[in-house]
Amino acid sequence: MTQRLRILLADDDALSREFLAEALASFDADVRSCDDGVAASKLFAKESFDAVFTDLRMPRKDGLELIREIKSGPNPIPVVLVTAYGTVDVAVDALRVGADDVLMKPVDLEQIELVLTRLAERSRLVAENRYLREQEAQRSPGLIAASPQMLAVDEMIDRVADSDVGILITGPSGTGKEVVASELHRRSRRSGAAFIQVNCAAIPPALLESEFFGHEAGSFTGATGRKIGKFELADGGTLLLDEIGEIAPELQGKLLRVIEDGKITRVGATEPRQVDVRIVAATNRDLRGMALQGEFREDLYYRLNVLPIELKPLVERPGDLEALTVAFLAQESRRVGRELSLEPEAMRLLRAYSWPGNVRELRNLLQRAALLTREACISAELLSPWLGELPSESPPLEAESGASIEAFVGCKLRDVEDALILATLADQAGNRTATARVLGISPRTLYNRLQALEAPAL
Template structure:
């Protein structure tokens, strides 16, 4: 696409010279000799960049700049100024000008400034697009269950703090989604969110990825490289699978967290950063500490604000909401459609892979159903088997009670039913209450009444 450049200068020969020179570079060039005329062209032609003279009659360059930025806040503006008005040019930079160039100037110099300004502007557009894509990918935490609402409340409380957060939970429960949600709700939302998986890289590469390296630091280091800490400056660094980090790296990470400074690999310069760290693990950190694979001091440094994510089997009431969410994601052009039988199977499956497994199942089902209503046969075999098990259970659910001659205690019977429901649901309170046909709060009341430990 041909870039459109607008030149606003009261000297016609300057407009002519700039138009000729910039057209040779392949740009489409518009010119205006008055500020008001230039503003009209900005409004109607939407240029990619403006070259603006600082000193003009009727309306000077600063006023044109302010009005142009009101119309197009992201519009790059390069100011042309004489040597005696550099202070004013600096004032223009404070008002939003991209750069300035002083008269007399070399045309090649101006072309380079224009090229750089357009390049920076394009990068900003691309970064904003990627942020938008990320925002849509991790738009929100889906669920109405009490368990997930408690997590959301905690996220809102910790989001704007600078303290470290440690997110724990099984694989697939949404730890990265949670980390990005915290970032998006914080005052750092417009700064980078930089993730790194500590288990995906060997120790030698992990140090370079985190702290960067200098040219010649090791074989293959042909240039200086910025690490994730520098890239995340003023933003958020997400350290996934933190308990998989080698012990030697844990020592270095602890130092950075405490002192906010580090050195690149092969470097001696102390670099200071302002980074909010969020870490996550699918392991029990205390077990890792007992085994000697995770430093206790690092754990307490990271665990300032802990968040534990519940597995999907403990928030089964959220499964239908998640199913509809993923259906819209993978087939946005059609109204989500899934049969009651298929939804029933999804709601009773145990989901060892949690939300990630559910997402993959729905994506697969959308492909196999070719956008039509999802049926049980579109689901994986292990989920379809849930129906068979359910059927056999239903055939044996006839309640048989041998009523003794001396009678029976209703309280003992109720206690025994609660214990059986908890055993069948592997201690899942929500599932147990569903099996008993009562609310979870009623289950908690009866468990307390009969001194049943949950």
């Protein structure tokens, strides 16, 4: 088994119940026992379980009734019927009401191990499907392309989607490399199969080979059951190797062999398995430079980088900002159940910001604003504190400034500040974030001062 299962055991025979509980626990299952179907129903309603083992004949509520109740409820987990009445009719009745397996008493340990292994695998697949559904619900609304740079990327995706040669997507963190990889899969002939992502930087190096290729039971300490690797899960589909620059040199060689011959070998296995996987790699590092320095295999780099796709930082493609904002706001409107928009000044703040976190930062900012705003129109006042207090890049004024300072002698301090704000704003071509940086104040403070001045929008 690859995980610890929590088992509910119902059997009115004390000796049988104790044997089954000990046998299940010997395979690292967490067992809760009871002596009839009614007690089992109460426990099932109060606690969370991965599976139920139940006897057939019990007082107050028998095993078939318990199976029927569990399978018709909101949490229909696997149920195994264990019975001394091993007739074909009993097995057929049990399967008809929803039993996942039937064991005949006396049960031996090998039977129990086999059933638990199947249940663990099923539990893993259910959890993985749930994860994939959650990932799908959280995904960005496809590729948003409005700038010339992203329109060129969009065209490239159309041209290479059906090719199986290596594609390497590069660009700073948060620029949308996963979205591009997903679009490559969606537009390809492999779109009906799985799209699997692996973040190479998030998995400990010692476990990465098992994560890629899977393992057999007993292949290393803790490998109590067989595990299917990401290459097998992606068979027929696309595998995204994100942060590819983080994998260890010894695994780079094994990855190269898989790319060349399409065969993987599970850890602990002797026979290779053929897989048909389209590999897309992504990184925010300079793989070519790493290859020249000997930090990344040069032959693997060239196999991955047959078709390079480079994504620019968001600040270098301002044409995408408004389109992304509209798309993310539409997504958040559906999430919160009301229509959201940005006031014009808020949009101007977004345009003026440098977006060091790129598209991911923009999306996170709008998610936060959607949750916290009380109004349908998100204000600049709400957004400005999250854009950061920016340090001044200008040197302090010196007394030698002479005439420029003397020109303000006799004026009120507030008037001098107002004149400086307006002059700096004009000097920065209306860029409010840059103006705030030069003045050494926050964008929100600048916004409030301009509101007080009723300055014309620039």
